Each structure stands twice: as structure tokens, then as C-alpha cells.
Amino acid sequence: MLDNVAIKVLIITDPGAGSGTYREALETLLGELTQLEVVVRRSTDADDATLALGSDASFDAVVVDVVGALDAETIVPAIRHRNDHIPVFVASGVRGAEDLSASVLARINQFIYLLDDTPEWIAGRIHDAAQKYRRAVLPPMFEALVDFSTTHEYSWHTPGHEGGTAFLKSPVGRAFWGFFGQQMFRSDLSVSVAEVGSLLDHSGPIGRAERRAAHVFGADMTFFVTNGTSTSNRVVHQASVTAGEVMALDRNAHKSMEQATTITHGLPIYLRPTRNHLGIIGPIPPSEMTAQAIAEKVRTSPLISDSEARPVIAMVTNSTYDGLLYHVPTVEATLGSHIDRLHFDEAWYGYAAFNPIYAERFALHTADRAADAPTTFATQSTHKLLAALSQASYVHIRNGRRPIDHDLFNEAFMMHASTSPLYAIIASNDVAAAMMAGSGGLALTAESIAEAVAFRRTLARVAAEEGPGGWMPRPWQPETVLGADGIVRLFHDADEQQLITRPEPWLLRENDAWHGFQLPDAYAMLDPIKVTVTTPGLANDGTPEQFGVPAAILSAYLDEQASIVVEKTQDYSVLFLFSIGVTRGKWGTLLSTLLQFKHDVDANKRLEEVLPALYSSNSRRYARMGLRDLAGQMHTAMSENRQLAALHEAFATLPTPVLSPADAYARLVHGETDRIKIDDLASHTLAVGIVPYPPGIPLMMPGEESGSSSGPLVSYLKALQGFDRQFPGFEHEIHGIDHVDGAYVTHVIRTDHV
Template sequence: MIGTKDMKFRFPIVVIDEDFRAENISGSSIRDLAEAIGNEGMEVVGFTSYVDLTSFAQQASRASCFIVSIDDDEFGSGSPEEVAVPIEALRSFILAVRKRNTDIPIFLYGETRTAQHIPNDVLRELHGFIHMFEDTPEFVARHIIREAKKYLSSLAPPFFNALMEYASDSSYSWHCPGHSGGVAFLKSPIGQMFHQFFGENMLRADVCNSVDELGQLLDHTGPVAASEQNAARIFNSDHLFFVTNGTSTSNKIVWHSTVAPGDIVVVDRNCHKSILHSIIMTGAIPVFLMPTRNHYGIIGPIPKSEFTMESIREKIEANPFARKAKNKKPRILTITQSTYDGILYNVEQIKEILGSNIDTLHFDEAWLPHATFHDFYKNMHAIGTDRPRSDDTLVFATQSTHKLLAGLSQASQILVQNGNNRKLDTHRFNESYLMHSSTSPQYSIIASCDVAAAMMEAPGGTALVEESLLEALDFRRAMRKVDAEFGDDDWWFQVWGPKDIAEEGIGEREDWVIREDDDWHDFGNIESGFNMLDPIKATIITPGLNLKGDFDEFGIPAAIVSKYLAEHGIIIEKTGLYSFFIMFTIGITKGRWNSMVTELQQFKDDYDQNLPLWRVLPEFVSKHKQYERIGLRDLCTQIHDMYKKYDVAKITTDMYLSKIEPAMTPADAWAKMAHREIERVSIDEIEGRITAMLVTPYPPGIPLMVPGERFNSTIISYLKFARDFNSALPGFETDVHGLVKDTVNGVEGYYIDVVKE
């Protein structure tokens, strides 16, 4: 055990020696060393197998040191021929460790063999060579412990280190929060339960910004500033700012530092709602770039032609508010990079096309913080090392470290790349940062931003991303293997993506580049090579719908599969009509994705047998008794037929691609809502009316309409489908934010809040 003052952590010294438990001289000597290490307060864990030495490399994240014997029988008598294979095993072990961790101490020890038996490329990776019997076990133990402690003391990044020091210092708390380091919870039974659940360290570390030694998030001083600078270096950016209330807030900070009322802004039509909130708050005039879309509901890329200044100027002139603006130069461009479904843009091509024609380029990379750490994503993310700079354009990237890295929920960060002639004014930028940041930030979230960045320090970050890619590819290969075994006469789930992928390993990046003539995406007329699919984003397609939007004779709606998986302990990220989405973050393991494959096989068995819902979905049935005696296949058929009746795949595609007329600026429409100059109108009577609210269908959770736009017949058709579907199939309701089930003037129905005429 080792600790920061009184805070203890378990990082044992790992010994790998076949004789660790043997009753011989070699075993006795290594146990004497282990005992001496234990007497100094450090834990020792011993392994006795060399069957797969590289598997022990996985212990590198849990250990403080490795001690590896080279005297075991497997290393032969010492002749070059006999030691060749074991030396290769040792080399593989060291390379596997160093691939993730360049600093953890590795010691070799022997009684009969010395450094002369070890090749130089192995020797240079070592922290020492122990020749037994030349020193006492106690002396050798202290030498090893010194190196282990030196290594452990270097692990914690600046803010997390300062927070641990503060929490372990046993200072009395006279500042907020009112629980005073957790003491308040100890005065109540339910408080005791809360304290025991979360633990004292978390509560002691929950402090306010009056603790000077921790620095200030709001003005970026002290350990906080040191950690932000450290993270900027790791993420290859000029500046980096931690944000404790999500990338929704990061986006608003960037916008409020750049955009003012009346500015023209160029925005991805399928952007996150926080961008639309930013448009409302800043009083900007939006001009939208329209992404492609297929009938699976997967949002494709914005065609490259949309990014030309000629196309953008045409959009400005077509917008009744933008064409009257005094300044026609767009203030900011914001695109979603990557999309929810994993579509990436070649950022360098976008920079080259737009040059300095737009004041600020903003890439919402909530789902892409991992990309800078692997060459697989070269040029497919906003900011990185050795990237060209625009002369006068700032580049921002906003990232959710809690989504694909190891941050706590709401952990986010803002990255900045300066232009050649224009640098970020950090003091002015911080005024926007203060506008949107809490004066009582959660210090555990700050620490997780700090640690999430430190975890991605090379080479560990590269290894973690590569592992995610490998697991994602192995999952895809496993799903294809199952499909092949079932054969053409049976059904199985498909994983959306390129047909040709490597038989093993990651394969070539070119395998994932999207081309116009590919037959797997159906994004239409797009330029080959401008986009790529991120393999770690996996969309699983259920039977029932083809890529052209045509319904099959039978179908398995994804909503049922998601409920089934949830009752078996597997929670899905996003569910569409006939697809659901999972991510291979750095926390996904073989055990998790293999469990997914086996549960999908179990679903297939239950579906094929048409087992009753009370058996396969007991929790769901307990809330919805009307489904108790319905078979799983029968329910799938019922929902599938409803989807087919309304041709819902084409409706949902058409509504997102339909022409929506802007009748007011979003800010003016919002003002109508704030002043209560709105009315709640039935969806049967809203055609041509102006929405006062965001209208956001789930799935996919992408806003369809922003305040100030007029309802058209295509959108109304979808809203009527949602009404009818919700009435027919309770428990599977289609959720549309902005669509309200209410009773108005004695009439129950579905309503939208629109601007009064």
C-alpha cells in the first residue's frame, strides 16, 4: 500500500517467477525478498506461470513495479539456442508493458544469469538487474521500493495531486458546502447511508473555491491552471479549458465569446440542441448546412459542396433575415464532428476551403476526444500536432471527456488553436467562461478532467485508443461469424459499416473512408474521401427495413431489442426504428461485447420460439399488463405493421430533409415565449404556424425545428404518427420534445406551443 499522507492506494509490486512457491533455494530467496518488501509496507503479488508472459503486461495499470526472474527452467541452460524463445517472451512482455507505460520500473533478477545473457534492446528498458545473494534482501527491497515510490509519486497530474493532498490534510472545513467534508451526513441515518455509499474521500474532496491551495477554475490559477496547461500539451492545443457542466456549456462559452446579436452564423442543421440554444441566446441569424441521411435514420455527412463560400453566400441571400444583415461575413461555423453515428469530416479540407472567410471555426467534438491520440484519425479531428493554421481564423473544439474518455459525467473541455496572425485573447474569452460557469464547481469533476487527460499521455493514450479499435473490430467480426453460421435462410443482426474489413487487427484506415459509390451507406451524391466512419461507433441493424426505406415482410423493431437487453443488464446508448447504437469507449472489454453477442443470440432464440412477454420482459410487463400474454414475435409484428402502415422510415427521413421556412429569428420567437405571446394549438391545426419551441423527436434526439420556423405538412404527418402510435402501443411511446399531450378547452389531444397570430 502507498499513499498521499494518510490516503492509501493499492499498487503492489508484481513478481513473476516460476519458483515463487517452490521449496528450493531459488524459491526461498525470492520469498525472502518479498518478505523484506512487505516489512517495508509494500504489498507483493507473486505469479508462477510463464505460459503467456505478455498477459502480465495488463497488470501495468495496477502495479508499482515488476520483478521478473530469468533463472527459471524455461530459460534453458544458457546456450543461445535454448534461451532464444524465452528471451523473445521476455522481450514481448517488456514491449507490451512499454506500449502502455514508459515509466513503471521493471527489474530482472537471477542467481546464475546476468546482464550478459540479455540483449541490449531489453536491457535499456530496465530499471535494474538484481543478482541474488550479493546483497541482503532488506537492502534490495529498499532499492526496489525507492524506484516504485518514485514512479507512483509521478503519476498524479497537478490538480488531482493537490486535491488529494488537501483531502488527506484533515483540515477543519468552515466553508461551503454545508456538509463540511461529509460530517453533516453523519448526523442522520439516511446521511450515514449516503456517506457509506460514496465514501469519505469524495466528500472531503467536495470543497468550494475558497481553498487557495487548489487554485481557481474561474480565473485559471494555481494547480487548476497547471492541469489545464498540462492537458493542452497532451491534446496538442494552444489553450485548453476544463468545463464542469458538460459540452452543452462548452458550446455556449465558445459562442458567447464570439457571436453577437445580428451576426450570421453557419450551422450544421443536425447540430446538438446546445448550439440552437446558443443561437437563441446570442441573437444570431442561422444559415444551415444540410446533412445527408439514410432510411435507417443515420445522419450522414454534409456534402463537401455545402462548405464552399459560393454555396454559403447563396444560403445567406435565400434567408430573409441574413440577406438584410449589415455584415455578410459569417461569424462562426459550427459542425458536429463526429456525428452521433460516427461520421467524421476531413477537417483540413474544411479549413482549406474556408480559409479566413469565416471568423471562427468550431467543431463540436463531444464524441471525438480520442481521435488526436491515434494516427488512424489523422486529419479527421479539429486540433492536433503539426497541423496547418489559418492566418486569421481561430479554431475551437469542444469535447466531452465523459463520453469516450474517463471523465466523470459533465466533464468537458474547450481546445483552442490560434491563427498565424490572430491569437486567443484569454482575458476576454474568460468573461464568456464566467458567464456560463458555476461559482461552485464540482472539484471531483475538475479532477476527472485532469486525470482523463493524464491517462491519454503517450504512449498510454495511443494504446487505449488502439485497444478500443481492436475490440470494435473483433465485435464486428464476431457478429459476421454468427451471421455466416446461421446462413442465408435464417436471420441475424447486422453491424452497419463497410463490407470489407480486415480479417484481424485494425487493418487499413482506407477501409473506413466513405466513397460515393459504396453500397452500404446510401448517402447519395457525396465526395469520396471527405468523410470516414469511426469504427468504435457501432450501429446494429435489426431485421425489417432495407437501406432504401422499404419494409420487409417481417421485422424486429429496435425498441423491443433495447428493452430486452436492458432487462438483461445491457443499456443501449441510442435506439432508432430498426437500429441501435453502441460505443467502444476505452472502458469496453471483451467480456462486455461478448455478453452483447450472447444476449442477442438469446433474443433470437426467444423470438423464434415466440415466448410470452411475461417470461422475456417481466419488468416491462409488470408496468404494462396488457402485454402479459403476447408473444415476443407477435409484439414485434404488431409494431412492425404499425411502422409499415405509416411508412414511418420515409416520413422521418423526409421531415429532416424538408424545406423549413424561417419566419422569425430564433431569438425573437423565444422572446414571444418569454412574454407569453404564444398559444397551445392542436397538431391538426398548426400547418403554417410558427413554433415557439424546439421540436425534437427521440430517436434520434436531434432538433427538427427551432423557434421561429413554420410547420410544414411533412413534419405534421410525423407528429400525427407519433400521436396514433402512442395511443396504440403504450410503453413504446415516440417521444417528441415540444409535443405536449394536454387538455385545452376541454379537448384532450396533442399540442404545440406556437407564436400568437
């Protein structure tokens, strides 16, 4: 089991300290470790050791030599901050254990007095402890998978590649095998392998792994999902909603929620989120969540015949796609006071439980809950901002009012789970939970926040140096911060530790102009690790400014010049995610590229030089144009077609539902639809959802009516269509829309089948 990887030990020692006899004993010990094929790395002080442990997680033990200037009171807590379980030895030949504080003694595993025991004996102790640690660090399912995949058994079950052997019988198969490696195929197993347990009945090591993850995340139950949070969302609603029942859904929802309404035949009502001058989507205001507001939505819905019906579940996206976080106890006290089950789609927010800056801002928060609190579901994409393979997802459940039984929920789970899951995905869910357990979660999230804050402060400082007449891509964040000393400072001058550890600087205050939302004070919070960078072009009231640089140009520049792919691009903003995998070198490159972008816009660099791929595909359209020319043309077009204003008007309008999503889908399956151009869309009922990306919020859902040709819904789509025709290479991605010869085309239900 992983025996082919050498044990690795970090020794922290002051090379000039100690007597000759002591130094000789220490060097002999290191020689004995080498004889045991242990790789030894040396650090000379606490800072270097912290860097080593922070950048290399492969150490299996640490030896702290306290002879000389090294201070165990500093070094040992720093080690434990990163790792609760790695064996820590304190070595000395001068002082004894009686000279160490109780705090240090409680944090170490063993004390070594080098001049008492033989070097061979001490080396053996270190080696044995490192081996035990290496085995213990593996969580249950991953450990079972490793053990089974290394037994070299003959199998007579699926998958048919038989541990990769089948691939070796073909040239292309051999190339495939060589690319992924033997262990990938040895660990691709059948459900017939009882040793690793079953995902469908949650037995064996898989069941133990799910229970361990529930403990780590603070849930009553956790289910591992192997085909994404889209499936997790559908499972939650499959387990809660039956045909004709009402479900209250965030309109700021992933399209999997539309699919959930279709498969359950539930009847949706929608909770409308807020939106600011930049088009950034904020939380649903509490006024939308009250019993009175929900009752009015039910009463006025053309789809719901029972005006007294109550939703059986409510769904909220937390965080929003732009990183705005709810105060969850407020959601529980409003929406959860009259709806028995709350579902928080936290696909982009699985790390919140592990850092106190997010206290009370996530579904399974630990603040006091009312005795009659609703049952809560949290769905999280393990692969997005934790560390797991694509498609790995969690469903966490904390029971309250109208609790759900494990076996009952599993019936819904099995409707969507494959009977042939990829065990590597299951194992990555297991590993992700293990990484966040103990001190690991706090250390990893703290580093992520620290990197995001460092980038934010640096970009804000550089932008401030441009002065009032200059321009620069800027971070969207508070302009000032109230310090603990009562002094208000500019963001880039604020105390770094306060920004990293305290939620107060990130709260959306009611009267602050920077965020542009109309929300109760401190109801929402900006997540530090979700960094929106704005480009010039809009005033705070949303009106176009004279000079503008649409963000689509910045995104194209970052991609072509530095292979930087942003998470999301809106009209005048782009979003970057500072996950636990982000490094200082990575964001340093981003920062330097942003500075180069500003320089190249100001210099009006030729498009064939700075955007060669765009230019080569559209050379006639962009001939003799520079970067500033393109920005000017695009900004003018967006101002004249009122693109952002049209967006606000369209999303402020909830279309009239004519059919439920399930009934609209039935028309689609039966071929009772027509394919028409957007120019002819007026007064039609949609057969498919129309969902502009970004940010992926439904403009119209299946079964909803489009309105008049001059109405806000059709007008917005026409504005986007006109933009796409004018700027090839920058076309909008809209689910439910096909591009045919420059025209937008979609599917509608035939008038005689509505």
C-alpha cells in the first residue's frame, strides 16, 4: 500500500548549535534514516519549516532539534496549525522534557534525548511512526480501494478492460493506458467487489466514508454523488416533491432546478433575487420569503388550483454566482418558518464550514437553531472549490421539521445513481472530506482567503495610483474599511489580518454605495475568495460613461495572452475564483496581465498582435483595428442598444406561466413544437428554457409566455442578437438558443397545443 513511495522526514535544526558530540550523534541519526531509505530534508528555522510544510504535503514525520536558538514554542504550534496528526519528535542532547512547556508536550508525539538511546533505535522509532501515520492518513474508502487495487487478483467481472489489460491489446488502447497509468485502471472496479462497499446501499468502506464526511461537515447524513451537483439537486427534490405539489425556487438557480420541476411534475413559484447596476445578481430579499409573500405567489399562479397550497420545499442558491452570501439564520426565520424543508444549492461553497469568517453564512451553520427548525439539505460540488475529481458532489442533510429517513432518501438517490459508478470519483469525495478534517480545513481556507486578500489589496493599490483621471481594472469590494481602532482606511491600507479573519469588512452595509443593492444591513456578505474585477464603462447608477472597456475584451485578452480563463464574464465585470489550489505565482501572473492589458488598450495595440486568434477568424471585420478601437465600438454599441438596461428590465419581469415545465416537456417529446426565430417569438409559449450565460439565470422557463415583441423579454434577446451580429467572436452563450446564420432560433409550443 503506497510502499513504492519513500518515507519523507523534515528535520528542523540549527546547524551551528550544540557540542561536537551532539552534532555527531545527530548526523549519525540522519545516516541511519538514510539507511532505512528515508528521504530527509533540512530546515534551519521556523519560517523555512513552515514554508516547507505549506508547499509540500508529502512529509511523514517532523523532527525538531531544540538545541541552539530554535524555539519549540513557536515551531510546534506552527506545525500543528497545518497538520493535527503528523508525528512530531523533539530532539535534544542538552535539555530534557522538563524544560518544555505543557503546551508543547501536549502537541508532540515523542521526545528524543540523542545521547541516551542508540541512533539505530531512534531512527527505527521515527520510521515506524512515519509508516503508521502514512497508513492512518488514508480515509476509509480510499484505503480500501488502494488495498484492493494492489492485490493483483484475477477478476471475472466488469469492467471489461480487466484492470487495463484489454487496452494493451490495441495501439490506441495502449496509448490510453500509458496516458492515465496502471493505477487508474486497477482502481476502476465493479460493484461486485464487496471489499470497497456499495454506493447504492452505503455499506462497507463507502458507508463509513459517507458517515465520516457527515461528521466533518456537520450533517446528520451525507451521500456521495458521482455525477455532479446537477444530480444532487434533482435527488433532493425527487425525495421531497410529488406531482402537483408546490416548490418555491430561487430564480437565480442552476438549470438542474428546472429539470427537477420536470421530473417531479412539481409546480414552481419563484423567489426573485436582487440585481445591482453592474448586472451582478444578489440574494433574494427577506421580503420575498415571508409567509405572506409566498401565499400571494401561490394565490396568483395560473398553474396552482389550490390557493391555500403550501410549498413542500424551498430552494436558495448560496453563495450566489458572484459570491454573495446569505445570513442563513434570517432565511430560516423567514422562509424556514413556514416551509418545512430548505434546500441550499452550495455547489460553489463547500468550504464554508471550515473557516469562522463564514459563521452563520452556510446551510449547516452551527449557530443556535430553533427547536422547530426546518429540515435542511445542502448540495455541494466537491470538485469545484474543494479538491476532488470532476462530477464529485455531496448531499448533506440535517433533519428538523418533516425529517427524512435515510432509506427513504436513498430510494430517490438510487433513481439517479449509476449501478456502475467510477470508484475514483467516490474516493475523491472521501479524500476531500479527509483534507478538510481537523486543522486541515482551517489551514487550507485561511490560505485561500489570504491569497485573495493579497490580490485584492494589490490591485486596489495599483488602481488608486492611477488617480482620479486614470482607469484600471478594479476589484469590486468595499472602498474603505473600519479598523478595530475605529479609524476608516482605504481598502488597500486596511489591516490585512482583519480582512483575512473577520467578516465585518465584507458585510454589505445598508447605506454603502459600492455594492448597489437594496438589502437589509449585513443580510449579505461578499465572499473574499470570489473576486469580481470591473472594467470602466458604467456609472454607479448604471448609466453608460463616455469611456468604456467591455469585459468581454478583457476575457479574450487574458485567454490569448496568458492562457488565463476567467470563471464568468458579464458586460463590465469578470469573476475569478481563489480556490485552495491558487498560488501567489498564479495571481501574480494575473495581476501583471491586467496591467499589460491597460497598457495595450491605452496604446491601441493592433488586434492581430494582441488578439491573434480572434483576428485570424474575423480578419475582414477587425482589419486595421486596435484594442482601444474595439473597446470604443463595443462600448458604443452596448450603450446605444441599452443592453444592460434591457437586462435589468427583462430580469425584473417574471414571465406568465402557461404550462408547467413538465407539461411543456411533454409537448417537446411529442413533437408538438415549432422552431422559430427570436424576431417572431412574441406571444409564444416556450418549449425549452432560455438561459443566458453568464450567469446562467433563466430568462424564460419552459411553459412560460414570451410577451409582446416590444416587451422586456424579447427586447433583451434582440439586443443580444444585434450585438452578436456586430461583433463576431464575442457571441453570447444562451442555453435554449441556436445560432443560425446570425439569427437566434428557439423552440416554442405550437399554438394549438398550448
